[in-house]
Each structure stands twice: as C-alpha cells, then as structure tokens.
Amino acid sequence: MNLFLTGATGFLGGELLVELAKRPDVERIFCLVRAQSIEASRMRIAKVFNLHDDLFDSQKIIPIVGELTDDHLGDQLTANPQLRNVNTIIHAAANTSFSKVYDDNVERVNIGGTHQLLKWAKTLEHLETFTYVGTAAICGSTFKECSVTEDLSPDLTAIHLMKYSYSKMIGELLLRDYLPEHKILVVRPSIIMGDSRPWVPRSCVILWALATFNQLRMFTMNPQSSIDIIPIDYASHSIIELLFSQKRKHRVYHISSGRSSATTPEQVFDALKDCFPGMPDFKFVSKSLWPTMKKWTKNGMVVDHHNPLYEHRDYLEYWIDHFGDNMKLRILFHALEPYLNFIDLSQTFDNSRLLADTNVQSPVPAHIYISNSIKHIGSINIFEGALDY
Numbered sequence: 001m002n003l004f005l006t007g008a009t010g011f012l013g014g015e016l017l018v019e020l021a022k023r024p025d026v027e028r029i030f031c032l033v034r035a036q037s038i039e040a041s042r043m044r045i046a047k048v049f050n051l052h053d054d055l056f057d058s059q060k061i062i063p064i065v066g067e068l069t070d071d072h073l074g075d076q077l078t079a080n081p082q083l084r085n086v087n088t089i090i091h092a093a094a095n096t097s098f099s100k101v102y103d104d105n106v107e108r109v110n111i112g113g114t115h116q117l118l119k120w121a122k123t124l125e126h127l128e129t130f131t132y133v134g135t136a137a138i139c140g141s142t143f144k145e146c147s148v149t150e151d152l153s154p155d156l157t158a159i160h161l162m163k164y165s166y167s168k169m170i171g172e173l174l175l176r177d178y179l180p181e182h183k184i185l186v187v188r189p190s191i192i193m194g195d196s197r198p199w200v201p202r203s204c205v206i207l208w209a210l211a212t213f214n215q216l217r218m219f220t221m222n223p224q225s226s227i228d229i230i231p232i233d234y235a236s237h238s239i240i241e242l243l244f245s246q247k248r249k250h251r252v253y254h255i256s257s258g259r260s261s262a263t264t265p266e267q268v269f270d271a272l273k274d275c276f277p278g279m280p281d282f283k284f285v286s287k288s289l290w291p292t293m294k295k296w297t298k299n300g301m302v303v304d305h306h307n308p309l310y311e312h313r314d315y316l317e318y319w320i321d322h323f324g325d326n327m328k329l330r331i332l333f334h335a336l337e338p339y340l341n342f343i344d345l346s347q348t349f350d351n352s353r354l355l356a357d358t359n360v361q362s363p364v365p366a367h368i369y370i371s372n373s374i375k376h377i378g379s380i381n382i383f384e385g386a387l388d389y
C-alpha cells in the first residue's frame with residue numbers, strides 16, 4: 001500500500017502514522033506537513049515518532065511540504081512524480097477549532113483544503129480508497145438525547161453549533177463530486193479524548209476542557225447527559241481496522257463508544273474527585289444559571305441574596321481566589337461554551353456498523369480509562385488551551 005496522509009503532526013493523524021508505519025503491508029507513507037523546508041518537515045515528523053520512542057524509518061515515511069489553504073496545492077501534488085503510485089489517501093488534517101475567531105480559517109482548511117486534495121486524488125490512476133476523517137458531530141444539534149445513526153447525515157438543513165462541524169459536513173459532501181462511491185470511505189469519530197494507555201497523550205485537545213472543568217469545580221451541566229467519548233488509541237485502531245477490513249459493507253462509519261460504552265459527566269467527575277485533594281467538591285448547577293454566571297464574570301457584580309448565584313457564593317469566592325481576576329474566567333467561559341452546548345445534547349453515535357464489519361470491540365468507557373490521563377490533566381495550561389482550541 002502506498003499511502004498519503006494529512007494531519008500527521010496532529011492528535012489522530014500522529015497516532016495513525018505511527019501505527020501504519022509498523023505494518024509490513026504499507027510500503028510508503030507520504031505525509032503532507034506544514035513547514036518552511038523539507039528538513040523542517042522531517043523534524044516535525046520525527047517528533048511524532050519520538051514521543052513514545054517509536055521507530056522513524058525515513059525510507060518509509062516521506063514528508064511532503066504543503067498547506068491545505070494553498071490554492072495551488074492540488075496542482076502541486078499532481079505534478080509531484082513521487083506521488084503517482086499513491087493508492088490510499090487518509091485525510092485527517094483539519095482546523096478543529098470550535099472558536100468563532102477561527103471561523104474563516106476553519107472553512108478555508110476544511111472545505112477549501114479538502115477540495116484541493118480531491119482535485120489531485122481524482123487524477124490518481126491507482127487510487128483505491130480515499131478515507132475522509134469526518135466527525136459524528138455533523139448531525140448538528142437537532143438530535144437530542146438519542147442514539148444517532150450514520151444515515152441521518154449529512155443533512156444540509158442540520159443546525160450546527162459551530163462552523164467546524166458545518167465545514168466538516170461540506171467537506172464530506174464534496175467527496176461524491178470527485179470520486180466514485182466505491183473509492184470513498186468516511187470515518188466519523190465522536191469525541192476523542194486522552195489515551196487509554198498509561199502514557200503522555202499525544203495532544204491535550206478535549207482533555208483541555210476536562211482540565212478546565214476540573215479547576216472550575218462548578219458548572220452548568222446535566223450530570224446524567226450521555227457523552228460519546230473514545231480514547232485516541234481506540235480511534236486510530238478502529239480506522240486502520242476498517243481500512244484493511246474485507247468485511248466493509250458501508251461507505252460511512254461512526255467511530256464511537258455507542259450507547260453501551262458512553263459516559264456521563266457524573267461518572268467522569270466521580271473518577272476525578274479524589275485525585276485533586278484540597279479543591280472544592282464538583283457541583284452541577286442548572287443551565288439556566290449560565291447567563292448570570294457569564295454576566296458575573298463580565299462586571300463582577302455584587303451577589304446579594306436576590307441573585308440566583310447567592311447560594312453558590314462559596315464557589316464564586318473560590319474562583320476569585322483561584323483565578324485572580326474575572327477576565328481569566330471570561331476567557332475560560334467563552335471557550336467552554338461550545339463544549340457545554342455539546343454535552344447538553346446528550347447524543348451518542350451508533351457503532352453497530354463498526355462492530356459488525358471489523359474485529360473491533362466496544363471501547364472502554366471514558367470514566368474508566370481516564371485514570372490513565374489524570375496525572376497529565378494537572379499540567380495542562382488551561383488558558384493557552386482556551387485561546388488555541
């Protein structure tokens with residue numbers, strides 16, 4: 001197999017790269033990498049392997065310098081003779097930010113970049129499979145408290161909580177404009193958080209939100225909401241199993257916990273509660289308090305006994321003590337809002353296709369495997385994460 005992988009320096013792409021590199025049936029992996037030079041791109045790839053001391057075979061792994069927002073990317077790839085024999089593409093790169101600030105770039109990378117790749121993919125004589133890493137979140141916010149199946153998306157009338165999921169939906173829709181059905185494989189992971197192995201997770205994406213909730217201690221969340229979360233090792237293993245599966249019957253697969261292995265906020269925070277001694281207990285409060293909490297971070301108003309936050313004033317005092325000033329809380333609240341909205345949907349994503357068409361079993365629920373990432377949660381810089389994600 002001659003593979004072309006995007007997103008190799010990221011959370012999922014990095015894991016896919018390391019695992020695919022170990023397979024004898026994979027001859028070459030060309031990786032699209034953003035860098036100033038080929039040498040710099042090699043260093044970025046080497047870092048991916050060095051994280052857990054995996055072997056970087058420079059004969060097998062070949063970086064290709066490129067940028068998805070470049071309007072000439074498709075032509076550049078087409079003109080590159082090294083890439084003529086590529087028969088499998090895994091497109092895992094994306095701008096995954098939930099923040100409105102990055103909306104323009106999210107569209108340029110996730111829609112424009114996919115368009116460029118497909119333009120090139122269409123010219124490949126030996127192309128067998130184009131694997132598009134989408135997201136289960138493309139179903140939008142209409143589905144609440146239910147198990148969502150693959151066939152419910154993409155739906156152009158879906159209401160999206162953020163540009164990110166909209167752009168991933170449009171990216172997925174583009175596939176059919178360029179490639180025949182039999183060459184398309186769409187994998188839609190749910191929420192990928194941490195690693196179920198006892199080592200440093202490849203990225204703090206999503207774990208950042210957990211680290212922030214861990215410091216806030218009080219949040220507007222239904223403790224019984226269902227959350228579909230999987231660890232990175234499960235996500236990567238499932239995608240690779242699907243790619244090589246002889247039993248694949250569908251074009252689209254959820255890579256998810258499904259209802260049976262989903263978790264709840266209560267279970268996750270229960271797993272965390274004894275790990276940070278000296279901090280206040282976790283407290284779930286009604287969603288109706290969120291606007292007042294946001295207002296409080298804005299103007300630091302006095303909370304008298306008429307204010308619904310009055311009964312929670314010990315937490316407000318803890319916040320002032322812990323975070324120093326309200327501006328920091330405002331930044332955190334702003335960044336957390338999409339996550340709160342998402343948790344509120346209480347969606348799980350049906351994984352019966354994945355379980356039927358591969359040898360993959362259901363994942364370990366997040367409240368169980370999270371114990372392996374807990375020691376890293378304390379070292380996450382939550383303010384940096386709030387600005388970046």
Ligand SMILES: NC(=O)c1ccc[n+]([C@@H]2O[C@H](COP(=O)([O-])OP(=O)(O)OC[C@H]3O[C@@H](n4cnc5c(N)ncnc54)[C@H](OP(=O)(O)O)[C@@H]3O)[C@@H](O)[C@H]2O)c1
Nearest residue numbers: 007008009010011012034067068092093094135189191192
């Ligand atoms: N993490 C999740 O919970 C989750 C859930 C569902 C689906 N997904 C999907 O899984 C895929 C991987 O996500 P992730 O969590 O691994 O994201 P990530 O850690 O943010 O990695 C994103 C990757 O995309 C690359 N990239 C971003 N903009 C680019 C550009 N303009 N040109 C070239 N490369 C660019 C990044 O390169 P740099 O290193 O140069 O920035 C990085 O390698 C995405 O398609 C995402 O939509 C993720």
